[in-house]
Amino acid sequence: MISRKSKRNWLVLLILLVLSVVIGYQYIYQNHRNIETEKAEYILTPQTISDEFKLDALKSEKKYLNQTIEISGTITEVNENDLTLNDMVFCQFNNIVNQTIKINSVVKIKGRCIGYDDLLEQVKLDQCTLLK
Amino acid sequence: MKNIIYILFLISISITAQTKYITKSGTINFEASVPSFEEVKASHSVVTAIINTANGEFAALALVKGFRFKNALMEEHFNENYAESDTYPKATFRGKISGFSLEKLNKEKQSFLVNGQLTFHGKTKQLDNTTVEIAINDDIIVISGSFTASASEFDIDIPKVVRSKIASNINVSFNFELKKK
Numbered sequence: 001m002i003s004r005k006s007k008r009n010w011l012v013l014l015i016l017l018v019l020s021v022v023i024g025y026q027y028i029y030q031n032h033r034n035i036e037t038e039k040a041e042y043i044l045t046p047q048t049i050s051d052e053f054k055l056d057a058l059k060s061e062k063k064y065l066n067q068t069i070e071i072s073g074t075i076t077e078v079n080e081n082d083l084t085l086n087d088m089v090f091c092q093f094n095n096i097v098n099q100t101i102k103i104n105s106v107v108k109i110k111g112r113c114i115g116y117d118d119l120l121e122q123v124k125l126d127q128c129t130l131l132k
Numbered sequence: 133m134k135n136i137i138y139i140l141f142l143i144s145i146s147i148t149a150q151t152k153y154i155t156k157s158g159t160i161n162f163e164a165s166v167p168s169f170e171e172v173k174a175s176h177s178v179v180t181a182i183i184n185t186a187n188g189e190f191a192a193l194a195l196v197k198g199f200r201f202k203n204a205l206m207e208e209h210f211n212e213n214y215a216e217s218d219t220y221p222k223a224t225f226r227g228k229i230s231g232f233s234l235e236k237l238n239k240e241k242q243s244f245l246v247n248g249q250l251t252f253h254g255k256t257k258q259l260d261n262t263t264v265e266i267a268i269n270d271d272i273i274v275i276s277g278s279f280t281a282s283a284s285e286f287d288i289d290i291p292k293v294v295r296s297k298i299a300s301n302i303n304v305s306f307n308f309e310l311k312k313k
Contacts, residue, residue: 032204061221066197082157082178090156092178092198114197115221119180120156126178126198 035112035127040070046086049123053116064113069125072108075101085109090120091128098130108132151185151234153273153310160194162304164283169297172206174199181308183273188232190246190275192225192308214288215253223252229264237268241276253286271312278305 042049042064049071053060073085078101082092091109101107111125158179165171176199181192196217201207211217227248236242245261264277280301283290290298 028203028205030204032207061218065218065221079157090178112197115195117180117193117195118222119182119191119193124178124195124198 033112033127035068035110036129038068040110041067043070046071046073046088046123049113050086050088053123054121057116061115064123065115067113068110069113070108070110070131071125072106074106075103078103083107083109084122088122090117090122090124092124092126093128093130101130152182152313153185154180154182154313155308155310156180158192158306158308160199160304160306162199162302164299164302166297166299170203170206172298174201174207174210176200179306179308181275181310183229183232183275183310185232185234185273188229190225190227190229190248192306194223196221196223196252214283214290220252220254223250225250225259227259229266232266234268237266237273239267239269241265241267241274246277250281253288255286257281257285273310274308275310276305276307278303280304 076087077084108131111128158181161175163173179194183190230245250257267274
């Protein structure tokens with residue numbers, strides 16, 4: 001015959017077990033960052049961020065890597081999944097870029113800075129979204 | 133006579149030396165999965181690559197933070213503990229494709245050997261005679277191939293707890309579609 005007290009102990013243990021499994025599962029399978037809903041840490045122009053990277057790459061990497069950034073500029077190139085602002089900032093989109101936007105139009109883009117590309121001499125953003 | 137041929141040869145080199153083909157959206161995938169454990173796999177779709185068609189010199193650059201995993205926690209661990217992408221944000225390759233010439237290429241894939249240096253996590257590894265397949269289609273040069281690398285070659289220490297879940301030989305594959313600049 002199980003006493004009421006030990007029955008209760010078992011129940012507490014079971015709840016703790018279920019809880020730790022749930023928390024553990026949520027930790028392991030947590031969602032990716034959602035850059036689209038994050039507030040931008042820096043609001044810049046292509047010229048400023050490009051100049052900063054050219055001047056001091058190490059310092060700029062510390063400042064901007066992995067940060068959500070908002071950039072306004074003129075489109076100089078549009079491809080299926082990316083566009084380039086002022087020939088200085090390359091923006092990669094997760095989704096297909098709206099092909100109605102034209103070269104030379106001014107846009108505002110939010111994305112995550114992933115670094116400076118020496119071959120292209122361009123700053124790169126990924127997970128971009130078009131703000132306007 | 134010999135001199136004239138030599139001079140003509142030099143001129144022809146300098147004329148074609150400007151020919152560069154480039155891509156901004158090359159792909160690199162790597163996988164270090166172990167059967168029956170969760171897949172360890174990432175892909176990068178904005179790799180820059182340039183080839184100089186005059187001499188076969190080839191360079192590629194991938195910003196390490198651009199490698200995307202299905203699992204967000206795995207991506208975080210990859211960046212913070214293994215690739216240390218805050219300190220080493222770039223992965224690069226610089227090399228030369230042996231016997232490359234634009235005239236040789238056609239729509240059919242042909243094998244070439246490439247030699248060069250691969251840098252990742254601040255360590256450089258020599259890649260010798262790695263096979264790549266090259267074809268040309270509507271003036272787009274397509275270079276693809278794969279190789280294996282190990283984490284230890286790049287000074288990446290995998291903790292004992294997860295060692296059984298990550299393959300020691302990492303399979304890396306790439307595909308670049310380069311357009312004339």
